Structure formats: C-alpha cells, structure tokens
Amino acid sequence: MQQPNVRPYLITKSLSPENQETPIPFVQSDRVDKRLFFKRNHFSYPHLLSSSLYSLEIDGSVINPIKISLQHILKLPAKEVHTVLECAGNKRGFFRPKVFGEQWGKGAISQGVWRGISLKTLLQFTGLLDIEKEVVFIGNDYGKTTNSKQLHYFARSLPIEQALHEDTIIAYQYNGNPIPFKHGFPFRLIVPNWYAMASVKWVKRIEVIEKSFDGPFQCEDYIYYPNKENDAGAWPVTTKNVNSTIQKPLHMDELDTGKHIVKGIAWTGIGLITKVEISLNNGKSWNECELITTPKPYQWVQWEYEWNAAEKGEYTILSRATDSEGNKQPLIAYWNRKGYGYNAVDQIKIKID
Amino acid sequence: MQQPNVRPYLITKSLSPENQETPIPFVQSDRVDKRLFFKRNHFSYPHLLSSSLYSLEIDGSVINPIKISLQHILKLPAKEVHTVLECAGNKRGFFRPKVFGEQWGKGAISQGVWRGISLKTLLQFTGLLDIEKEVVFIGNDYGKTTNSKQLHYFARSLPIEQALHEDTIIAYQYNGNPIPFKHGFPFRLIVPNWYAMASVKWVKRIEVIEKSFDGPFQCEDYIYYPNKENDAGAWPVTTKNVNSTIQKPLHMDELDTGKHIVKGIAWTGIGLITKVEISLNNGKSWNECELITTPKPYQWVQWEYEWNAAEKGEYTILSRATDSEGNKQPLIAYWNRKGYGYNAVDQIKIKID
Incomplete structure (x- = not known):
C-alpha cells in the first residue's frame, strides 16, 4: 500500500523577509518543482502595479529607449536556459569561524528550465551607443538595508559582455509556466553561470550605464571580504564555484x-x-x-x-x-x-x- | 498591503520514515496547528484495517479483558490535556561530541489540546488483579530496527502508577478534531509529563503485565547511556527536563x-x-x-x-x-x-x- 503523502517542504530560515531553502537531500528531479524552489529575498514581496506589471523599460545609454510589453516579448524568438540557480550564501552555515547572515544549509540551490528572451535581442531594439560599460537591472522589491535609513530597490549590474552573452535572458517562464510570483513574475533576469544574486527578480527597468554601478547590493553586499575587521583585498562575487x-x-x-x-x-x-x-x-x-x-x-x-x-x-x-x-x-x-x-x-x- | 501567504513549513529530517520538525521560531500559538506539529516515526505509516480501526483491546493481567469501540469511548466522560509533546531527541544536533541518529534542531516539540478518556477510567472497566506492574501500549506501526532482522511493533510500557495518573489519557481528538492520521488516529496515548516516545500513536492494544516490559523501544532505545563504548550506568528516559x-x-x-x-x-x-x-x-x-x-x-x-x-x-x-x-x-x-x-x-x- 502507498504511504500517505510523505513529502518534503521548503525549510524556513526567516519569514521577514521570506527565506526558505530547498530540502536538497530529497530532490530527485533536475527540474525542481516550483513549490520546492528556494526563496531568498532581501525585502518584503513587491506590490506590483498593474500599469507597469507587464512591461519592461530599457533606457540609459541607448539609442532608442523602449518600453516593451510582455505580449510583444512573447512574439519574439524564445530562448531556454536549463540552469542551477545557487544563492551566493549557499552553505554559509558551514563556515568556521561562523559568519553572520542567513545560516543557509545545503539547500540554497535549485535547478530548472527558464524560458525567455536573450537580453542581447532586447538590446538590439534599443541599440547601444558604444560607450556603455554595464547594464543595471532594477527589481520591483525595495526596502531598508541594515545600517541605512535609505530605501533601495534591489538592483544589480552586469558587465556589458556578460549582459550580451546569449544565455543571459529575461525569463518569463519557469518549467513551462509563468514564473511564480515569489520567484520574480513576470520578468526575471537569468544569468546562468553567476551566483543567483545576479538573477534579479521582478525586473521593472533595465538601464545601460557608462560607469560602474554602485548600489548597495553591488558594492557592499556580494563582495568577498577576506578580513573580519576591514575591507582590504575585497573582490566581487560573480560566477559559481565548483x-x-x-x-x-x-x-x-x-x-x-x-x-x-x-x-x-x-x-x-x-x-x-x-x-x-x-x-x-x-x-x-x-x-x-x-x-x-x-x-x-x-x-x-x-x-x-x-x-x-x-x-x-x-x-x-x-x-x-x-x-x-x-x-x-x-x-x-x-x-x-x-x-x-x-x-x-x-x-x-x-x-x- | 498584505504579504502573499508567507508561512513556515515542517522541516524535513528524513522521509523514510517521515521525520519532520516544527519550525519553532515561527510558532506563536499555544495550540500548534496540526500542519506544523512535528512528526517522528520509527517505521512507515501503518495500514489501518477497517475491522480493528475503531476499537481498542485491553487485556493481560486484568479481570475482564475488553474490546471497546470508539463510539463507546465517545460516550464516556472526556478528559482534556493541554500539553507539550517533546521528542526525547529534541535538540540532539547540539550535543558535542556529536551523536548518531536524527539530527533534530529545536523543533522536535509541539503543544496542543488532546481530548480523550483517562486510561484509569478504561482500567476500571477491566479491573486489575493487583499483581500488575506495568501497562504496555502497542501501536499499529511496525518494522525492522537497525541491527535486527526481526519485525517489531512500536510498543512502550508505563509503570502502573503512571498509567493510573488521571492525566494519562487515550486521546481521540487534537485541537478539537479527530487526531490526524499521521499523529496517531484514531487513538493516541498521551503521557503529558514524559518525553513523547511514551505517547504511543495508533494504539491498537493495551496489555497489563506483571513484569518489566523488554521491547526494543523500552530497553535499547530511549535509554540514557552515559558512555560511548559500553552500557554501564544506563537509565531510562522518562519525564521531560526543564x-x-x-x-x-x-x-x-x-x-x-x-x-x-x-x-x-x-x-x-x-x-x-x-x-x-x-x-x-x-x-x-x-x-x-x-x-x-x-x-x-x-x-x-x-x-x-x-x-x-x-x-x-x-x-x-x-x-x-x-x-x-x-x-x-x-x-x-x-x-x-x-x-x-x-x-x-x-x-x-x-x-x-
């Protein structure tokens, strides 16, 4: 006789913001069910406004700034990327000496198929001015960071070469369905070889810039600081380690x-x-x-x-x-x-x- | 605006058997929802046979062995016990040096209201022979234990004094509803001051005995062994520690x-x-x-x-x-x-x- 509904759940690390890890020992599939996909948030979930919900703005150092709708994007050639997304803090709980922050075990990682459009294709619509250096992705989620009274949107940049990589996509589907709200609906940037902080959720705006982006999730967090007491020798977190x-x-x-x-x-x-x-x-x-x-x-x-x-x-x-x-x-x-x-x-x- | 369905889940320690702990930092209620009540099993879930499902046998050293139906028990005076149930292995993962077995964190504990009938009342129906020493509770769940090829039902005994304590009940409800299947439906022994291995789930039979019970969950497991290499100085796990x-x-x-x-x-x-x-x-x-x-x-x-x-x-x-x-x-x-x-x-x- 079958056992009654024996199944694992997400493992809650915090609820405010909601951070939950995948029960990785019990994952068999190479397309993790959306219900078991780890959640890592910096802020409360965003309140998506219906007016801006289904469109994406691309501006900055481009020839033609655009605002493109989901309907339009769905008519363009699609690109699928089957990839691991791993939080840069995955396994943080195993560092000795211990470090502060979410004590992730082995489950801040999941894998599945993201379908969307190459960012390169979108940037062909806007055209580039050839003076650009980075591309900034701004999510709909925002809040205060520790140690700061200021509100920040979650925003991250990519070097222009990485932004133009054919596998860097603006996804609108996960495993064949619209991206679940908590995982970035309607648009999520997917950067398959980087740690997952790069794969910005709820992307509302993309800005091409001529200098280095200096937002807090670029220049304070997601930096390797080798020393406990000072910032000497720091360098940014980018691609996943083996x-x-x-x-x-x-x-x-x-x-x-x-x-x-x-x-x-x-x-x-x-x-x-x-x-x-x-x-x-x-x-x-x-x-x-x-x-x-x-x-x-x-x-x-x-x-x-x-x-x-x-x-x-x-x-x-x-x-x-x-x-x-x-x-x-x-x-x-x-x-x-x-x-x-x-x-x-x-x-x-x-x-x- | 309200956050969308941000909630914790049980934390899976193993699926075979199903062991899941309560996400204790996120529990506010003093009546833990059944969906967040920790699960601790030794075996696969039992296959309850409809013929024996709604009745309980009491035999052994008694004057009148009985088989009593749930319908009958429901007509008898009810007793409610609002109690913590804590697995004897709660917080095991914090022992240093580490010990083998399920690495429970702080959540192998829950609390709620169990409603049932005092065991003492049931034993008044059977009468006692005054030569009894212990009462054995046999669950419907069984399987092999590590190191043994033999099948065992999960069974535990109580000293007669503890069995006759007015708060030792045969429960049939949890928080006002029938006990969920995974938590012992239809009958669960509740021994409120002991660690929860005593609160046998899916109780099918109660046997009054004249000697000490020697089942593996009485005499091998749920024993404090102070030494790593031998069994000297061992003593049984009973009441919960502060x-x-x-x-x-x-x-x-x-x-x-x-x-x-x-x-x-x-x-x-x-x-x-x-x-x-x-x-x-x-x-x-x-x-x-x-x-x-x-x-x-x-x-x-x-x-x-x-x-x-x-x-x-x-x-x-x-x-x-x-x-x-x-x-x-x-x-x-x-x-x-x-x-x-x-x-x-x-x-x-x-x-x-």
Whole structure:
C-alpha cells in the first residue's frame, strides 16, 4: 500500500523577509518543482502595479529607449536556459569561524528550465551607443538595508559582455509556466553561470550605464571580504564555484552493513563537471563516482557510488567535484566575512552498525 | 498591503520514515496547528484495517479483558490535556561530541489540546488483579530496527502508577478534531509529563503485565547511556527536563542598534516554570524575563525580555529556565550516547551593527 503523502517542504530560515531553502537531500528531479524552489529575498514581496506589471523599460545609454510589453516579448524568438540557480550564501552555515547572515544549509540551490528572451535581442531594439560599460537591472522589491535609513530597490549590474552573452535572458517562464510570483513574475533576469544574486527578480527597468554601478547590493553586499575587521583585498562575487553535495546517506545516519548507494549532485559556474570523487575515510583515499546524468553547461550532474560497507564503525564521507576549467573543490572553504561562495568538499559522518 | 501567504513549513529530517520538525521560531500559538506539529516515526505509516480501526483491546493481567469501540469511548466522560509533546531527541544536533541518529534542531516539540478518556477510567472497566506492574501500549506501526532482522511493533510500557495518573489519557481528538492520521488516529496515548516516545500513536492494544516490559523501544532505545563504548550506568528516559528555546532573534541575525524583544518558550516535565532568565553577555550576568503566559502544568510558557541594544558588537544570548521542582537548565547538556534529553541553556549569537 502507498504511504500517505510523505513529502518534503521548503525549510524556513526567516519569514521577514521570506527565506526558505530547498530540502536538497530529497530532490530527485533536475527540474525542481516550483513549490520546492528556494526563496531568498532581501525585502518584503513587491506590490506590483498593474500599469507597469507587464512591461519592461530599457533606457540609459541607448539609442532608442523602449518600453516593451510582455505580449510583444512573447512574439519574439524564445530562448531556454536549463540552469542551477545557487544563492551566493549557499552553505554559509558551514563556515568556521561562523559568519553572520542567513545560516543557509545545503539547500540554497535549485535547478530548472527558464524560458525567455536573450537580453542581447532586447538590446538590439534599443541599440547601444558604444560607450556603455554595464547594464543595471532594477527589481520591483525595495526596502531598508541594515545600517541605512535609505530605501533601495534591489538592483544589480552586469558587465556589458556578460549582459550580451546569449544565455543571459529575461525569463518569463519557469518549467513551462509563468514564473511564480515569489520567484520574480513576470520578468526575471537569468544569468546562468553567476551566483543567483545576479538573477534579479521582478525586473521593472533595465538601464545601460557608462560607469560602474554602485548600489548597495553591488558594492557592499556580494563582495568577498577576506578580513573580519576591514575591507582590504575585497573582490566581487560573480560566477559559481565548483561544488558538490551528498544527498544520501544523511549526515549522522546509522546504517546496516552491506551495500549502500552514496549519491549526490555536483555543479560549477563555467565549464562542465568532469569528475566527482568520494572518500570513505575522511580524505585518505578517493574513489571516482559514476556520473549518472550527462554533464551539461549550467546544470548539476547526478552522481552515485556503490559502497559495500562491510566493516562496522564510524565513517566520514567526503565528495569532491572537478570541472573542465581545472577547478577542484578545496578541503577548506575560502573564509570571507560575509560568507559567500562556500565550496569546500562536502562532508557527512555516518555509522555502520 | 498584505504579504502573499508567507508561512513556515515542517522541516524535513528524513522521509523514510517521515521525520519532520516544527519550525519553532515561527510558532506563536499555544495550540500548534496540526500542519506544523512535528512528526517522528520509527517505521512507515501503518495500514489501518477497517475491522480493528475503531476499537481498542485491553487485556493481560486484568479481570475482564475488553474490546471497546470508539463510539463507546465517545460516550464516556472526556478528559482534556493541554500539553507539550517533546521528542526525547529534541535538540540532539547540539550535543558535542556529536551523536548518531536524527539530527533534530529545536523543533522536535509541539503543544496542543488532546481530548480523550483517562486510561484509569478504561482500567476500571477491566479491573486489575493487583499483581500488575506495568501497562504496555502497542501501536499499529511496525518494522525492522537497525541491527535486527526481526519485525517489531512500536510498543512502550508505563509503570502502573503512571498509567493510573488521571492525566494519562487515550486521546481521540487534537485541537478539537479527530487526531490526524499521521499523529496517531484514531487513538493516541498521551503521557503529558514524559518525553513523547511514551505517547504511543495508533494504539491498537493495551496489555497489563506483571513484569518489566523488554521491547526494543523500552530497553535499547530511549535509554540514557552515559558512555560511548559500553552500557554501564544506563537509565531510562522518562519525564521531560526543564528547558527553554529562544525564538527571536534568530541565530546569527544582524540587527540595528535600539530596542529589541528577545522572546521564546520554556517548559518542564514535572511542576511549573517559575523563572526564565536571559544573559546578553554569554553568562556573565543574567536578567529575569517577563512570563507573558501563566505557567500551567505540562504547557510551555512564553517569555519576553525587552533589550535596549545600545552598543554595536557581537552578543551571545543565553536563556535559562527554572522550575518549581528546583531544576534549572545546565550550561552544558548531559552527554549520552543516543542523544536524549538535551536541555542545556539555549544559545544564539547575534550582531548589533
């Protein structure tokens, strides 16, 4: 007989703003259901005005500023991007020493198919003046940031080259349906190789600028600060690091002796995952895993390793991914004050009993 | 304008069996909604047979064994118990050194109103032979335990005195509705002052016995084992320890200077909560909190402390409850191999910025 409706839910980290992570050990699909897609907000949800709801403004250093409707965009050639979106703070809770901010576990990551239009196509309508440097994306969500009395819209910029990359899209669908309100309806920028702060939700306006954008989510947050006490050596968060997560077994599980499938996912920002290894002895030796899905740009691969656990005892299991750019997960994550880009080898402990 | 449906969900620890914890920082009610009541299972959900579904057998060392129907029980005098149910493994994930088993956070606890019939009333129907020692409660759920090829029903016993306590009830309602299937429909034993492993779900049979019950959930699990390597000094898990949880702020929050309400809950097994203190300086000094609900047997109290956070910096905040039996939360939890009864002072760290 079937078990009654046994299913995971989003894991709430805060409600104001609403931050919830994907229950990643229980995700099997490479197109995460919208109900299990992680939510990361800086502010309350925006109040979309019907007048501006279904159109997008593009202005700034362009030849022809435009305001284009969703209806119009839907008639233009569509582009689909099947991609991981990973919050820059994914796994922040694992940094030692601990850092402040949302204590994300391993689930500030999801994957699915975004359909929309290449930003490049839209910028062909406006034309560029050849003096532009960056493109700024302004969301409909706004509020106060800590330490500031000023209101800010959530806004981020991309260098012009990244903005013109053919896979940088203005999406209007997720997994074949209109983007859910909480994930950016009606328009979400998708930058598949960057951490997800770049994929601005509820985009209302796009501005081409001739200098560097200096909004707080560009110049205060989403910066790697190597030092606790000062800002020396800071550099911006951009593309995703190579990374992997063990989905099964679960941390601190107790298992019987015998065969067990160790499984998980691995992903990277630029290039392809080429290898995933696991260690069953806390790094003394490594075994290559089977990649059970084909590595593709932007997507996670699913990997497995069949382990014959013959001997009772405690085991520390590590997973380590390598990508086609030659990047490999480090044993210890690069500590930074705001806790971005954690990508140390994943680690669980289990007991065979 | 109202925010769209921002709400927490159960936090999934495992799906097989289904173990999910209450998102405790976001619980305001003293009658936790059934959708947010933590789930802790040892096995798959039982397949209730319609023939035996609505009746309860009581046999063993009794004068008149009975099989009593739900319809009959509903006609008898009802007893309501408003109580905390707390898993013995609540907060297990905070033990250091870490222990194996479900890594519960602070949410393997819920509270609500259970309505049913005193077990004592039912045992008046059967009569007792005066040679009985314990009463065994057998659930409909069964399966294999780790390390054993044998099938076991989930079954637990109570000493006869505890079984005859007037607040030990066979419940058939939770918060005014039939008990949800996943929480023990149609009959759940409720033992309000014990940890929740005693509150057997899906009770199908009650057996009065003349000796000590030796099932695996009585004699292997739910035992405090003080040593990692052997069973010396072991003793059974029974009543809940005095305990408290900080609900707000959240661990690793960054807050502005100014006034903040620190709030949470405190509870105990026997007696009443008499005092909750918080420390804003990692235990150097303590401040008494306001109890904003009246302490009542079995229930958690809600407490608050208004803090004027004038100085920027990092703060370690502790909460410590004391009960009318003179029990006070220790600074360090009593370590035991299976990780039961964690009740160290609760601790969060925050930053005023």
